[in-house]
Structures are given as structure tokens and as C-alpha cells.
Amino acid sequence: MATVKTVAFVEPSFYGVSFARAAYEQGHRVISIVSSLDNPQKYGYEGIYHDLILADIRDEESIYGAIAQSPYAGQLDALIPATDYASHLTAKVAERLGLRGVPYEAALRSRNKDLAREAYAEHGVPSAKFRKVRTYEEAAAAASEIGYPVVLKPTNCASSQNVYFIASEAELQRAIEIIVEFKVTYMDFKVREDYLIEEYLDGPEFSVELFVRDGQPLFSAVTEKLTSPLPYFVEIAHTLPTPSYKEQEAAIIHTAVEALRAIGITNGPSHVEVKLSSTGPRIIEVNGRPGGDNISSDLLVQAFGIDIFEATVDYYLDNPINLDKKQHRAAAIAYVTADRDGIFERLEGFDGIDQQEGVVRSHLGVAEGDAVSVARSSDDRLGYIITAGDTPEEAKELALELAGRVRVVYRQQEAIAAQAQAQAQA
Known part of the structure; x- marks a missing residue:
């Protein structure tokens, strides 16, 4: 790399860790603005940053003041939100520092669903x-x-x-x-x-992974989503590119781009959720950042060889952006969930999954003794399996098949106690 830049990230966590990793691997100086000095360990990015700045990430003035009082005052080349929740605050601070980013009003609308719905209505974007x-x-x-x-x-x-x-x-x-x-x-x-x-919008759900410049897509891909049975809306599988409704793909992408324009996002990455209703594509929500849930960090890489986090860091630094597809394959992720509330003991059928042909990797996010429940939010998912294949159908089928083989085993003591309680109440 010809020039080392100083890139600051506000609270790297979940998908945002991939931002820090991309900038670090590009050879930049990575500064993390954090609410706690324990966060690199908590969110898993130890070893891929150079310094920490402590701030209240819920407060614009705290973020701005912490930067101003740090050794990096006047030295930052980019300030990037690495968590959804601080995205609008980061945008405001970036504007004050004269750095590139999502416009504050656009970031505010994408963070607040009522403001977003009002923008869709004002601009005639199909919504709810x-x-x-x-x-x-x-x-x-x-x-x-x-x-x-x-x-x-x-x-x-x-x-x-x-x-x-x-x-x-x-x-x-x-x-x-x-x-x-x-x-x-x-x-x-x-x-x-x-x-x-x-x-309530009927129909299958999709997300559109986009990177726009001056309101026009430089890159787009449609991800098929599977969600849990009602009354919950937890995403339990993604397949990229979508294996279904291919004839509607252009309309889905067009609707997503129109939603971005309504929000005010005309440059950079986005993750737009869409329902293909009986009346056509309709917007669920817009996120002005790469897709989470391993879509951008894994599925895009496996399917097309695209690192959208690297491209985003380049955008913020005003460097050339490379979003060329290096391959044309497919990838999927299926999540493991509990079928009832209880105390987790183990997963049957999960060991050895990584050795299966077509499996990229798997992850277990719970430990013995943890309380688990039917998935009411994304936090309740227990683990996942990521697969890759030559076609979307192949990747999806394998991911769902392997996840379907896994069985949650609950602590026997809990079952015995529940049975005793039921007998006592009889």
C-alpha cells in the first residue's frame, strides 16, 4: 500500500468487525471508538486494531470531544459507523470533521422506521x-x-x-x-x-445488497430470506443469489434503489429489505451499510468473491472501488433454533458438520446450561451453518438439510422438574 491512512470506527460489533478487519488487512491504522475497553474481546476483534478511544457512543458531543482530545485530532482520514445504533451520530460527527459519509438526515431516516416510512410515502416508493x-x-x-x-x-x-x-x-x-x-x-x-x-405485507422476503454511486448501482445482488413461522419474524436462512422469483429480480432491485433515493442515500453500501407482495415489491426497511447476518462477510465472498467491506473502506477514503465479480457461484446460511424454551445441554448432529462437502463453516453460539427459547428475535438463534455450491438451489438445499438434521437436547433435570411440577398441579 502506497499510503497508510488513519481510519476510525465507532463501536465495531457484529457485522462492523468486518470493517475493522478489512481496513487492518489493507494496512491502514485502525482506531476503534468504544464505549468500553473490553469491547475488542467482547466482539472478537482483538489484534486487528491499533488504538482505542473511549467515548459515550450514544452521544454526539462525547464522540466528537473524544476525537478532539485524542492524538488523532485533525488526523482522521475516515470515520465509519460500525454499529447501526450509532450510525446517525457517526454521520453527524463526520460532517463536523469534514469527512465523507452518509448524510446525517439520511442516516437518521434509516435508523428511525417512522421517518423512513414518511420518506417512502412522500416519494411514492411502494411500502406499507x-x-x-x-x-x-x-x-x-x-x-x-x-x-x-x-x-x-x-x-x-x-x-x-x-x-x-x-x-x-x-x-x-x-x-x-x-x-x-x-x-x-x-x-x-x-x-x-x-x-x-x-x-402486514404478504409474500416472500428478500434483501438487496447494493453499492451505489450518485444514486446508481455499481453492484447489486438479491438474497432470498426464509423467516420463522408467525407470529415472529426471525430470519432463519439466507441464499445468495436468490434461487426463487428470478423474473422479479429487476423489479426488486429497482424498488430498493428508489427507497435509497427517498431516504437520501446516494453513495456507498446498503442492505434493503423487500417483500414481494401480491401487488409487487414493497419496502420493509433500508440500512445504509453492508448486510449483516453473514450475508456480506461470508455469502457475498463465497458467491462472487466480493469484499464489500473493503470496497466501503475505499469509498470512505475516496480510493478506487473494486466490485467486480470474480466468480459466479452461490452460498447460503441456515440458522439453528430451539423448538421450545428450556436449558440447553447440547446439539445432536452438529459435530463434524464442517467436514461435510460444501460446508464453509459452522458456529455454535450457546453453551451448556444456557437458557434458550423459541426464536422471538435474532438473539435467540443458537448457531448457523454456511454452505457454498455451484447454484443457489444446491447451496440452499444443503444448508437447510444439515440444519434440519440438528436436534437440540435440553437438560434432563429440567424435564424431570417440569414433569414433577405438572404432576403436582394435576
């Missing part, structure tokens, strides 16, 4: 009917106006946290009672007290 509510009475009136079934969700959360499929007023009242007690989400960000009642 919605109402912003604060109380049960407002929610019931909105649901009656929109028509059941509806979806109730927070306006500024992620990972399907407290997202509810609602078929009746009774279900709505129970869900409202739960959601109003949901005060803090990941990394201690406050949950807004505004909620959305949305029209």
Missing part, C-alpha cells in the same frame, strides 16, 4: 400503510383503520426485537403491554416511546 402510535388506544384506532392483521414494532430497534404479528385487539393489547416496557436496546440505546402499527 402505517401509523405512529404511543398508546394502546392510538394503536387500536390505527389497526382498525389499516385492517387486521397488522405488525407492531419499535421505531428505532433492530434484529426483530419486539416485532409482533397482530391478528386481533386482544393480541394488540398484550403486545402493547410488553413493548411499552421495552426501554433499552443494544449498547444501552434508549428505545423511543413511539411505535409503528403497519400493514
Whole structure:
């Protein structure tokens, strides 16, 4: 590398760790702005950063002040959000520092689902009917106006946290009672007290992985998603490129690009979620960053040989961007979930999966003695299997087949205790 740049990331975590790794492997000086000095170990990026800056990542002035008081004041070449929750704050600080990034208003709209829905409506982007509510009475009136079934969700959360499929007023009242007690989400960000009642969109779900320049796609790919049975919306499998509805792919991509324009994202990476409803593609949400859930870190690499994190670092540094497909294959990920609540003992059929032909890798995210539950949000998934193949059908079939072989074994003591309790109540 001809020139070493200084690149700062705000709270690398989950998908954001891939940002730090890409910049580090490019030979740049990687600075992590963190809420805790323990975070490199917590999120798994020890050894791929050069320095830490401590700040309250929930506060714009704290982030800005921490940079100003650091040895890197006036020295940063890029400031990149590495967690969704701080993306709008990072955008604001980047603007103050004169650095490239997503416009603050666009980042704010992509973080807040009500602002995004308003932008889609204003620009005529196919979306869902919605109402912003604060109380049960407002929610019931909105649901009656929109028509059941509806979806109730927070306006500024992620990972399907407290997202509810609602078929009746009774279900709505129970869900409202739960959601109003949901005060803090990941990394201690406050949950807004505004909620959305949305029209339930029928049809299969997809995401569009995009990289745009001046509003035009430099790269696009459609990922097929499989979600858990209602009433939850947990993503349990992804296949890239999509093996289904190929004839609708252009329309899905077009709708995603129009949503980005409505939000105000005209440059850089994005991950746009779309439902292919009976009336055509309709937007679920826009994220102004590469897709998480191993889509960008693994599936894009396995399918096309594309490192979108590397391309994004290059974009922020105003370097040439390489998004050429180096191969034309396919990849899939299937998640392992519990079939009931209980205490985890082990997975049967998981050992040795990595040695299966076509398996890229697997991961187990729980340990013996952990409490597990039916997947109500992405946090409840137990592990995953990533596969690759010459076709999307091949990769998807293998991932689902292997995940289907896995069985969750619960602690016997728990089963005995439950049986004893049932007998005592009989």
C-alpha cells in the first residue's frame, strides 16, 4: 500500500468487525471508538486494531470531544459507523470533521422506521400503510383503520426485537403491554416511546445488497430470506443469489434503489429489505451499510468473491472501488433454533458438520446450561451453518438439510422438574 491512512470506527460489533478487519488487512491504522475497553474481546476483534478511544457512543458531543482530545485530532482520514445504533451520530460527527459519509438526515431516516416510512410515502416508493402510535388506544384506532392483521414494532430497534404479528385487539393489547416496557436496546440505546402499527405485507422476503454511486448501482445482488413461522419474524436462512422469483429480480432491485433515493442515500453500501407482495415489491426497511447476518462477510465472498467491506473502506477514503465479480457461484446460511424454551445441554448432529462437502463453516453460539427459547428475535438463534455450491438451489438445499438434521437436547433435570411440577398441579 502506497499510503497508510488513519481510519476510525465507532463501536465495531457484529457485522462492523468486518470493517475493522478489512481496513487492518489493507494496512491502514485502525482506531476503534468504544464505549468500553473490553469491547475488542467482547466482539472478537482483538489484534486487528491499533488504538482505542473511549467515548459515550450514544452521544454526539462525547464522540466528537473524544476525537478532539485524542492524538488523532485533525488526523482522521475516515470515520465509519460500525454499529447501526450509532450510525446517525457517526454521520453527524463526520460532517463536523469534514469527512465523507452518509448524510446525517439520511442516516437518521434509516435508523428511525417512522421517518423512513414518511420518506417512502412522500416519494411514492411502494411500502406499507402505517401509523405512529404511543398508546394502546392510538394503536387500536390505527389497526382498525389499516385492517387486521397488522405488525407492531419499535421505531428505532433492530434484529426483530419486539416485532409482533397482530391478528386481533386482544393480541394488540398484550403486545402493547410488553413493548411499552421495552426501554433499552443494544449498547444501552434508549428505545423511543413511539411505535409503528403497519400493514402486514404478504409474500416472500428478500434483501438487496447494493453499492451505489450518485444514486446508481455499481453492484447489486438479491438474497432470498426464509423467516420463522408467525407470529415472529426471525430470519432463519439466507441464499445468495436468490434461487426463487428470478423474473422479479429487476423489479426488486429497482424498488430498493428508489427507497435509497427517498431516504437520501446516494453513495456507498446498503442492505434493503423487500417483500414481494401480491401487488409487487414493497419496502420493509433500508440500512445504509453492508448486510449483516453473514450475508456480506461470508455469502457475498463465497458467491462472487466480493469484499464489500473493503470496497466501503475505499469509498470512505475516496480510493478506487473494486466490485467486480470474480466468480459466479452461490452460498447460503441456515440458522439453528430451539423448538421450545428450556436449558440447553447440547446439539445432536452438529459435530463434524464442517467436514461435510460444501460446508464453509459452522458456529455454535450457546453453551451448556444456557437458557434458550423459541426464536422471538435474532438473539435467540443458537448457531448457523454456511454452505457454498455451484447454484443457489444446491447451496440452499444443503444448508437447510444439515440444519434440519440438528436436534437440540435440553437438560434432563429440567424435564424431570417440569414433569414433577405438572404432576403436582394435576
